[in-house]
Amino acid sequence: MKKINFKNLDLDLFYEKLDNGLEIFVLPKTNVNNIYVTFNTKYGSNISEFKPIDKDKMIKVPLGIAHFLEHKMFEQEDGSDIFSFYSERGADCNANTNYTKTTYLFSCPNFFKENMDMLLDYVQAPYFTDENVDKEKGIITQEIKMYQDMPGTMIYDKIIENTFKIHPMKHPIIGDIENINKITKEDLYTCYNTFYHPSNMFVVVTGNVDAEEVINVIRENQNKKEFKKEEKIKIKSYNEPKEVAKKNDEIKLNVSIPKCAICYKLKIEKNIQNIFYLLTLFDCKFSSTSEFVHNLLEEKIINDTLAVDFDDSTDYILMFVLGESTNPQTLLDKIKKEMQDLNISKTDFERKKKVLLSSIIYMTENIFSLNSNITSDIIKYGKFNDNKYNDIKNLNYKDFMNFIKKIDFKNNTTLIINPKN
Numbered sequence: 001m002k003k004i005n006f007k008n009l010d011l012d013l014f015y016e017k018l019d020n021g022l023e024i025f026v027l028p029k030t031n032v033n034n035i036y037v038t039f040n041t042k043y044g045s046n047i048s049e050f051k052p053i054d055k056d057k058m059i060k061v062p063l064g065i066a067h068f069l070e071h072k073m074f075e076q077e078d079g080s081d082i083f084s085f086y087s088e089r090g091a092d093c094n095a096n097t098n099y100t101k102t103t104y105l106f107s108c109p110n111f112f113k114e115n116m117d118m119l120l121d122y123v124q125a126p127y128f129t130d131e132n133v134d135k136e137k138g139i140i141t142q143e144i145k146m147y148q149d150m151p152g153t154m155i156y157d158k159i160i161e162n163t164f165k166i167h168p169m170k171h172p173i174i175g176d177i178e179n180i181n182k183i184t185k186e187d188l189y190t191c192y193n194t195f196y197h198p199s200n201m202f203v204v205v206t207g208n209v210d211a212e213e214v215i216n217v218i219r220e221n222q223n224k225k226e227f228k229k230e231e232k233i234k235i236k237s238y239n240e241p242k243e244v245a246k247k248n249d250e251i252k253l254n255v256s257i258p259k260c261a262i263c264y265k266l267k268i269e270k271n272i273q274n275i276f277y278l279l280t281l282f283d284c285k286f287s288s289t290s291e292f293v294h295n296l297l298e299e300k301i302i303n304d305t306l307a308v309d310f311d312d313s314t315d316y317i318l319m320f321v322l323g324e325s326t327n328p329q330t331l332l333d334k335i336k337k338e339m340q341d342l343n344i345s346k347t348d349f350e351r352k353k354k355v356l357l358s359s360i361i362y363m364t365e366n367i368f369s370l371n372s373n374i375t376s377d378i379i380k381y382g383k384f385n386d387n388k389y390n391d392i393k394n395l396n397y398k399d400f401m402n403f404i405k406k407i408d409f410k411n412n413t414t415l416i417i418n419p420k421n
Contacts, residue, residue, distance in 0.1 A: 001015070037203065040103045044102060046314070063179040069102070141181075154251070165245045202378060205371075253418075262413070332416070
């Protein structure tokens with residue numbers, strides 16, 4: 001068992017890799033009562049073409065299959081109810097799929113060993129039949145229709161679709177009805193056998209636990225099972241063009257006030273420093289305390305603040321600015337104009353840096369944020385960054401200004417959601 005210390009933070013992370021390739025990360029927090037566990041596979045909706053284990057050629061699977069597979073993992077051959085099992089032990093369980101991973105999780109104050117064994121057992125025991133797959137198609141079809149009526153979901157799905165030309169990220173994580181109806185149990189087993197091998201998965205445990213005990217519980221569970229020999233997974237790579245697929249778009253949904261968004265598609269080196277610099281820039285420009293947002297409110301172009309978001313699930317970093325306005329085109333034009341002026345004061349930079357440092361300290365007090373942070377690092381960078389606090393502390397104004405002035409923000413796409421009536 002390896003011990004990793006969070007630099008400048010009073011936390012220790014314990015690491016173990018089992019013989020079957022499964023990686024385990026445990027961060028004890030004795031000042032809390034709860035325990036949070038995630039069991040993650042490095043498989044999300046961005047993977048649609050790959051070479052299956054024991055096969056020689058690449059195949060293309062239906063869109064949305066990673067999310068479909070997540071749903072089906074709760075189906076047990078003996079008919080047992082996973083959710084009832086956890087509920088009876090005072091625990092909550094769930095799962096989620098994004099572009100780069102699928103996560104199965106539970107949180108509990110007690111019965112750790114029972115809950116941990118159940119998590120490992122049900123995720124490692126797939127049961128797919130023609131009947132239960134067909135039944136799931138109807139459920140997910142209804143879910144897709146529901147999302148298509150949700151402006152908050154559609155604004156992201158549509159603008160990302162308009163951002164990418166060939167990368168699978170242009171498609172919704174959940175897929176579409178046509179592709180969902182193509183999925184077979186054989187497709188599910190192919191994806192499962194390829195991406196759910198322990199060597200492509202990892203467990204993160206945060207909370208009131210003893211690291212050695214956690215690792216022993218997981219090792220004991222895994223030693224009872226047999227797995228095929230680890231194989232290197234081959235996934236299709238995409239030479240995504242730097243240009244966006246569509247510069248401007250408008251759709252109509254059930255909204256009372258128009259919504260709009262702009263997405264900047266940036267091809268820059270994907271590292272923690274660059275992401276922090278980008279977040280600092282957009283926060284200085286578009287946060288609720290910025291002069292720009294203050295002026296928009298004064299001019300009655302917006303009634304509320306803007307939202308800033310980012311994504312680094314591909315070789316590109318996407319920066320989003322979203323808002324509501326009765327004059328959405330004016331708002332978008334003003335955002336674009338604001339991004340032509342990249343002068344940020346050193347005072348604003350240092351203030352945002354302090355906020356980032358505070359957020360790292362706050363994260364250490366929350367077992368859910370800690371777990372998410374560890375998981376995110378492993379998916380993005382292949383390892384956990386134990387020096388994040390110092391990385392932020394070492395950010396400096398001169399490097400920040402040099403960095404942002406080299407970026408071309410002209411490559412962007414805009415979306416307006418207008419009311420239907």
